Amino acid sequence: MKYFEKVLIANRGEIAIRVMRACRELNIETVAIYSNADKDALHVKYADEAFLVGEAPPSKSYLNIERIVDIAKKSGSEAIHPGYGFLAENYHFAERCTDEGITFIGPSWRTIRAMGSKIESKQMMREAGVPVVPGTPGGVKEPDEARKIAEEIGYPVIVKASAGGGGIGMQIVNDETSLEDAISAGMRMAESAFGDATVFIEKYLVKPRHIEFQVLADEHGNVVHLYDRECSIQRRHQKLVEEAPCPIMTSELRKRMSESAIAVANASDYWNAGTVEFLYSEGNYYFMEMNTRLQVEHTVTELITGIDIVKAQLAVAAGETLSYDQADISIRGHAIECRINAEDPLNNFAADPGKILRYRSPGGPGMRVDSGIHMGYTIPTNYDSMIAKLCAWGMNRAEAIDRMRRAIYEYVIIGVKTTLPLHHAVMHNQHFINGDTHTHFLQEEHIMKTLPRYVREEEKRMQTLAASLRQGKEIAAITGAVNVYLQNRKKA
Incomplete structure (x- = not known):
């Protein structure tokens, strides 16, 4: 079944190709975007259409909401698949797509916003009866509050950024003496990486x-x-x-x-x-x-x-x-x-x-x-x-x-x-x-x-396999030359 006529894939590399493959099997036309650095990338060649989105830095290309939406409209794309990374969990992007009448292939922007906040999502899960790691129900505002919670749940604890991901802003704390410094460091990193300094505390599970x-x-x-x-x-x-x-x-x-x-x-x-x-x-x-x-x-x-x-x-x-x-x-x-x-x-x-x-x-x-x-x-x-x-x-x-x-x-x-x-x-x-x-x-x-x-084994193996590839290339070249010679003899 053909769900859309044309889909823009707002990503690059293997995930862009993965989405395009599914679209091709469904007879859906695909639109690629690419930065200057990706002009020769495989996803650009695989797509039915491709548009330069901007310069190499992600902020000027794969994170450029205005430019991506503009390309979607100009190309006649009905939907945008964000892949993973980049804008995939950016609720502003999902909301903008909705406002522009473009289908965002993912959940609603409201759900993305709610689940993107670790504090809000965990509170939602507590209310739904889903087990969550013991810790602060909201963001930590005062060191005294943090110390009280840490004493209740027991050390070690971990300081996390509410808007974070990929371990950014995480600080493991083994005792009270380093708690305040860990919170301060976590807040600085969270503000720098996500524009949101909110952090919270959880029980640290040692070998989960x-x-x-x-x-x-x-x-x-x-x-x-x-x-x-x-x-x-x-x-x-x-x-x-x-x-x-x-x-x-x-x-x-x-x-x-x-x-x-x-x-x-x-x-x-x-x-x-x-x-x-x-x-x-x-x-x-x-x-x-x-x-x-x-x-x-x-x-x-x-x-x-x-x-x-x-x-x-x-x-x-x-x-x-x-x-x-x-x-x-x-x-x-x-x-x-x-x-x-x-x-x-x-x-x-x-x-x-x-x-x-x-x-x-x-x-x-x-x-x-x-x-x-x-x-x-x-x-x-x-x-x-x-x-x-x-x-x-x-x-x-x-x-x-x-x-x-x-x-x-x-x-x-x-x-x-x-x-x-x-x-x-x-x-x-x-x-x-x-x-x-x-x-x-x-x-x-x-x-x-x-x-x-x-690593040593890998290097030796690569040398052996590379030699085999070179040999195979030489054999292919010789075979090709012989075939050309035989074809020419027949013509003669």
Whole structure:
């Protein structure tokens, strides 16, 4: 079914291509936007139309609401898909689209605003009966108030920015002596990063698991969940490895957590695709936040359910009802995603942009690679360092791990340093293999100490595979020359 005639994708890279693929299958025309730095990017070539949105800095391009809306109107786009990042959770942008008569492919701007405030969203969840981490019900205004709350819930506590994300503004406090300084530092960082200095305090869970539920809802009151994902392996509060389903999930725990996820969607008057994130510790789970957009890791959920989440987003945005109910959705197999970043693992993961000299993605059964790069592509310095999402599916978790190991071995990216060695190390870690992970996994397992070995192996492997590629290129050239010669002889 064709839900729209034309959709503008207000994003770049792999997620822009992912959305365009869904649109192409539905016979929907696509409009790309690009910055000066992205003029040769794959998403620009893949789209039916492409418009220069501005200069390389995000503030002048992918965050430029006025320019994006103007392009949407000039191109005749009926809807805008924001992808993730950039303007995806900017309620001002969603509201502007609504005011201009352009369909925003996501929830309502009011829901985005409410769920974007960690304080407001958690208060909403308390009222809905969803478990939340013990802490201040609102923003902290006075040090005395903070000390009182911290004493009640017990140290350690964590100071968080209400409008924050990605760990910005977070301060872990182990005792009263450092509480006031942590609040001051958190407020400064929050004001600088988000323009909102409001912070709050929560009980700090020492070794929690990060478990989330994918939900889909339409505008007619129907809500389903697409089961759970495990996202505990993180670095600096940024996810690195995700899998579905969660390896420790029991039927009883899944029932309770999925009911809470549905309650979150209902309490926030949610529609479209969203993710409800929980922290799980010592048998208890707590609502953390709701991401009001498509997640990077939606891929693993698609692999185990067979549901195209982007197509579902388009259908819901067009006013359609969900085409399935909860009983229609089941889990088949296990899937793992590794986020491949252009970063130097041995240089504190510093970004390593540059030109891709050799590139070959893995294949074979159970593989999926979402990427916007190719051989000859130059990774710009202006944007996030993630260049690909490597996904492996298997009939069970063990097979998914085996396939991911093989895929990491097959993946050739030469010209920039990547996090492939880190993922190689994780996939061979016994605690990971056992499903025993938490948000401090990398530090506790001393993964960083094992990295030099895996980096050396990676360099040797890349040299071997690069030589094979060169040899293959030479053979192809010789074969081509012979074919031309034979064709010319026939003509003669």
